[in-house]
Amino acid sequence: MKSPAIEVTGLHKSYGEIEAVAGVDLHVAEGEILAFLGPNGAGKTTTVEILEGFRSRTAGQVSVLGQDPATAGLDWRERIGIVLQESQPEEFLKVAETVTIWAAYFSDPRPIDEVLQLVGLTEQSDQRVGRLSGGQQRRLDLALALVGNPELLFLDEPTTGFDPTARREAWAMIDGLRDLGVTVLLTTHYMDEAQHLADRIAVIAAGRIIARGTAEDLAEAASMQTRISWDSQEVPLAELPEQLRGTAAVSDDPGETGSPGNPFSVSPQRLVILTDDVSDTVAALLQTAGRLGRNINSLEVLAPTLEDTYLSLIGEADRAGRLDR
Amino acid sequence: MSSRGLRQLAAQTRVDFTLLWRNPLASFFTVVLPLIFLFVLTALFGNELVTPVGPRLASRFVPGIIALSVVQASFVNLAVVTVFRRETSILKRVRGTPIRPWVFMGGLVATSYAVIALMAVLMAVIGWAVYDVDLLWEAVPGLIVTLVIGGAVFCALGLAFTNVVPNETSGPPFLNLVVLPLYFVSDVYVPASDDTPRAITLIGDIFPIRHLAVALQRGFDPLTDDSLWPVTNWLVMAAWGVAGALVVTRWFRWTPRD
Numbered sequence: 031m032k033s034p035a036i037e038v039t040g041l042h043k044s045y046g047e048i049e050a051v052a053g054v055d056l057h058v059a060e061g062e063i064l065a066f067l068g069p070n071g072a073g074k075t076t077t078v079e080i081l082e083g084f085r086s087r088t089a090g091q092v093s094v095l096g097q098d099p100a101t102a103g104l105d106w107r108e109r110i111g112i113v114l115q116e117s118q119p120e121e122f123l124k125v126a127e128t129v130t131i132w133a134a135y136f137s138d139p140r141p142i143d144e145v146l147q148l149v150g151l152t153e154q155s156d157q158r159v160g161r162l163s164g165g166q167q168r169r170l171d172l173a174l175a176l177v178g179n180p181e182l183l184f185l186d187e188p189t190t191g192f193d194p195t196a197r198r199e200a201w202a203m204i205d206g207l208r209d210l211g212v213t214v215l216l217t218t219h220y221m222d223e224a225q226h227l228a229d230r231i232a233v234i235a236a237g238r239i240i241a242r243g244t245a246e247d248l249a250e251a252a253s254m255q256t257r258i259s260w261d262s263q264e265v266p267l268a269e270l271p272e273q274l275r276g277t278a279a280v281s282d283d284p285g286e287t288g289s290p291g292n293p294f295s296v297s298p299q300r301l302v303i304l305t306d307d308v309s310d311t312v313a314a315l316l317q318t319a320g321r322l323g324r325n326i327n328s329l330e331v332l333a334p335t336l337e338d339t340y341l342s343l344i345g346e347a348d349r350a351g352r353l354d355r
Numbered sequence: 356m357s358s359r360g361l362r363q364l365a366a367q368t369r370v371d372f373t374l375l376w377r378n379p380l381a382s383f384f385t386v387v388l389p390l391i392f393l394f395v396l397t398a399l400f401g402n403e404l405v406t407p408v409g410p411r412l413a414s415r416f417v418p419g420i421i422a423l424s425v426v427q428a429s430f431v432n433l434a435v436v437t438v439f440r441r442e443t444s445i446l447k448r449v450r451g452t453p454i455r456p457w458v459f460m461g462g463l464v465a466t467s468y469a470v471i472a473l474m475a476v477l478m479a480v481i482g483w484a485v486y487d488v489d490l491l492w493e494a495v496p497g498l499i500v501t502l503v504i505g506g507a508v509f510c511a512l513g514l515a516f517t518n519v520v521p522n523e524t525s526g527p528p529f530l531n532l533v534v535l536p537l538y539f540v541s542d543v544y545v546p547a548s549d550d551t552p553r554a555i556t557l558i559g560d561i562f563p564i565r566h567l568a569v570a571l572q573r574g575f576d577p578l579t580d581d582s583l584w585p586v587t588n589w590l591v592m593a594a595w596g597v598a599g600a601l602v603v604t605r606w607f608r609w610t611p612r613d
């Protein structure tokens with residue numbers, strides 16, 4: 031097993047009587063990309079800023095690259111890179127000038143050309159930062175975090191405000207970091223981003239980690255079911271075997287397409303079953319279609335999305351009263 | 356200082372100096388505005404001989420405008436740039452890198468000194484070439500000490516002042532609110548005379564700008580009968596500098612105000 035890049039046990043941070051972080055445990059292996067998900071005010075940024083050495087903690091053990099960020103020196107800062115949620119480089123400097131001065135802060139920086147190429151800003155190297163688009167400025171942010179040749183990168187909502195194309199480009203770039211062997215702690219609001227980029231996901235709510243693991247682990251933890259749907263004209267509800275009929279029913283709500291916590295729902299033309307037992311359900315459906323002498327071309331089987339899982343987890347935490355402050 | 360620290364300081368100074376020149380507002384307020392003031396003052400009040408044997412009236416404007424240049428280049432520029440960097444999270448990001456904080460800040464201080472030297476020479480040359488103002492060479496060592504102390508003191512005060520500026524847009528108005536009235540009571544535009552109300556000179560005496568301006572007058576006005584080493588003015592300025600440095604050590608913020 032690889033040695034941990036980040037090891038956190040029982041982390042607490044209080045502001046007066048408010049407990050922003052209430053006992054977080056976190057483990058990020060070397061070379062891993064971990065997505066840190068959670069609603070606003072859940073303690074995400076506070077936790078990350080403690081790991082970056084910007085904030086003190088009230089209690090708990092924290093080790094980042096083998097050192098305590100609260101006391102780590104400048105040699106430790108040589109080994110980390112940080113992309114803040116909001117930051118704005120000097121608008122009157124050119125792109126290459128900005129990366130060059132940043133490189134001067136580190137003892138063993140990456141070559142400037144290589145960094146610009148890595149983030150796709152080679153053509154803009156002579157352009158003033160103030161004239162870059164929002165997406166290009168964010169790429170410059172990433173360039174500044176990478177220029178020191180970090181072992182560990184903190185990415186705080188790196189694609190917020192991006193259009194879909196820019197987001198895809200950023201993903202490709204972050205994916206590329208994996209090949210460089212960089213460990214990444216990625217904070218994001220976007221479920222698809224976490225699913226696409228991360229090896230593992232940790233969900234935080236009300237200062238506590240409420241779920242962790244791969245997207246599949248999380249779906250299991252949230253008892254999320256697979257969604258099977260088809261056109262009711264191909265296999266009508268009344269023709270279903272008895273054991274399936276109980277899990278699917280006609281809904282009066284047009285346009286309803288099934289949601290977590292609602293075991294079944296039906297649009298006027300579509301029937302939906304949410305189930306853990308995918309193969310038996312599909313086999314029974316195919317059998318019914320065969321018996322009726324019909325094709326079931328409209329059959330759709332959808333595994334739970336991370337977004338469904340996340341909303342379900344946060345909803346559970348909310349229901350448990352953990353979000354009440 | 357390590358050679359790496361020196362290299363970093365040189366690189367940071369180059370960047371800060373470049374930024375000052377590329378930013379139209381910053382270069383206007385630090386370089387162009389003092390020049391305009393010098394031209395306007397001499398246009399308004401003329402440049403007659405103060406006594407039949409001299410000096411010219413402009414010999415009283417030149418040191419005042421050099422004092423203004425020192426304050427603009429150190430106190431005002433340093434505070435505006437630092438508040439901007441704090442509020443746009445540049446300072447926070449820099450704190451996340453291995454550069455020593457004082458090396459990073461040293462770039463701005465060195466830039467202030469470069470501008471102070473440039474403006475002092477420029478004013479002295481314009482004074483001599485255009486307004487017949489002679490530099491008193493025997494006072495030059497004292498002038499240099501004054502500029503060195505002045506630069507350090509107003510840089511420290513500029514950094515200290517960032518604590519009271521809430522955001523980047525309020526930087527320039529906050530600073531002007533402080534320096535503009537003080538310029539009037541600090542011998543910057545027009546030197547105090549026997550007719551100047553005592554209250555005005557008293558207020559001026561409390562704050563460091565007048566001490567800077569008065570110390571600089573030694574270099575250009577032969578009628579000032581004080582010594583060439585204005586130690587009292589230096590001490591008052593230094594006291595303000597120490598107070599500023601203490602505020603910086605205790606309360607300086609690297610992160611934006613939430």
